[in-house]
Amino acid sequence: MSEFVIAMFAIVGTIISYIIGRFVYRRFYTPFLLPITVATIIIVVVLLVGNVSYDTYMLGGKWIHSFLGPAVVALAYPLYQHRDLLRRYAVPILFGNFVGAFVGIVSGLLLAKLADIEGRLLYSLLPKSVTTPVAMEISEAIGGISSLSAVLVIIAGLTGAMLGPFMFRIFRIRSEIGRGTSFGAASHAIGTAAAFENGQLEGSVSTISMILSAVFTSLLTPLIL
Amino acid sequence: MWKKWFIIVVQITVLFLLSLFGTWLQQTFHLVIPGSVIGLILLFILLYFNIIPETWIKQGASFMTKHLILFFIPATVGIIEYYQLFSGKGSLVILITVVSTIIVFALAGWTSEKMAAWRRAKHE
Structure with missing residues (x-):
């Protein structure tokens, strides 16, 4: 098969998996079946069964991936629409994210110590709460493995997006300000996408939090280490 | 119908350019913040100071944020x-x-x- 045909299969397959993921989520409405989880599982299973490598899939996947940049830029629009509310709650959001970044690094360190994990594995783990490119930069700067960090970032994102509704109930976080901060601080853009499912304001708070948590984590990690 | 899609495509192109410009800024000045996030901050400033009107990116931005998760799928795989x-x-x-x-x-x-x-x- 020519590369073009493979790429077309990958692109169309990804979009179909996404549509199925959305349909399943609408139908059953459980956070364990988020569109991203369902779509990823479908594609991973197809690749494994068909014995197709990730590199081959990415011949088409990279085209969809290239829209991630503009999609992140687009988040400026809801931010702009909610600018007055966000300005009013700037201090709580800032403070929540500072606490989040600090706790994220320290809890990672302590838990790793408890599990007797150190060296490169530990350094790869610390920046897991922030968006992929920043996490990879931090990881590299402190001596971790950047591609491993990228995987852990995805796991942190999915954890927040999938367990979010349960955690809000357990920890009694009820406001859009609080929920948006949780999603953005712990689960970056994957959490932000989940926050937008709940509402525009919650998504906007999450967008700001994602940025703040990236800034705080890159400043705090070298200091704490 | 076609007009609606044409507007969305043009506006996504604007977002694309901002993202590329952000990446260029990041690489030129060796910034830690990713290019797309720099583009986000730039677009916010442009909107905030009315340098570009909301109508230039409205439909495109809404489309992209609505389907945000689609663009993460290849990386997650x-x-x-x-x-x-x-x-x-x-x-x-x-x-x-x-x-x-x-x-x-x-x-x-x-x-x-x-x-x-x-x-x-x-x-x-």
């Missing part, structure tokens, strides 16, 4: 390359990631919610 991570010490790293995420999730949201409520009470 990349997990497939790390299946060996799910055994041995790697599984502990994953467990720590999950537990630490839960802690951050709870404390960050709790802090901002309580502070917001406290400030509201003080102003009343």
Whole structure:
């Protein structure tokens, strides 16, 4: 098969998996079946069964991936629409994210110590709460493995997006300000996408939090280490 | 119908250019913040100071944020390359990631919610 045909299969397959993921989520409405989880599982299973490598899939996947940049830029629009509310709650959001970044690094360190994990594995783990490119930069700067960090970032994102509704109930976080901060601080853009499912304001708070948590984590990690 | 899609495509192109410009800024000045986030901040500033009107990006931006998760799927599928991570010490790293995420999730949201409520009470 020519590369073009493979790429077309990958692109169309990804979009179909996404549509199925959305349909399943609408139908059953459980956070364990988020569109991203369902779509990823479908594609991973197809690749494994068909014995197709990730590199081959990415011949088409990279085209969809290239829209991630503009999609992140687009988040400026809801931010702009909610600018007055966000300005009013700037201090709580800032403070929540500072606490989040600090706790994220320290809890990672302590838990790793408890599990007797150190060296490169530990350094790869610390920046897991922030968006992929920043996490990879931090990881590299402190001596971790950047591609491993990228995987852990995805796991942190999915954890927040999938367990979010349960955690809000357990920890009694009820406001859009609080929920948006949780999603953005712990689960970056994957959490932000989940926050937008709940509402525009919650998504906007999450967008700001994602940025703040990236800034705080890159400043705090070298200091704490 | 066609006009609507034409507008969306043109506006996504604007977002694309901003993202590329952000990446260029990041590489030129060796910034830690990713290019797309720099583009986000730039677009916010442009909108905030009315340098470009809302109508230039409205439909395109709404379309992109609505389908935000689609653009993450190829990167998430990349997990497939790390299946060996799910055994041995790697599984502990994953467990720590999950537990630490839960802690951050709870404390960050709790802090901002309580502070917001406290400030509201003080102003009343």
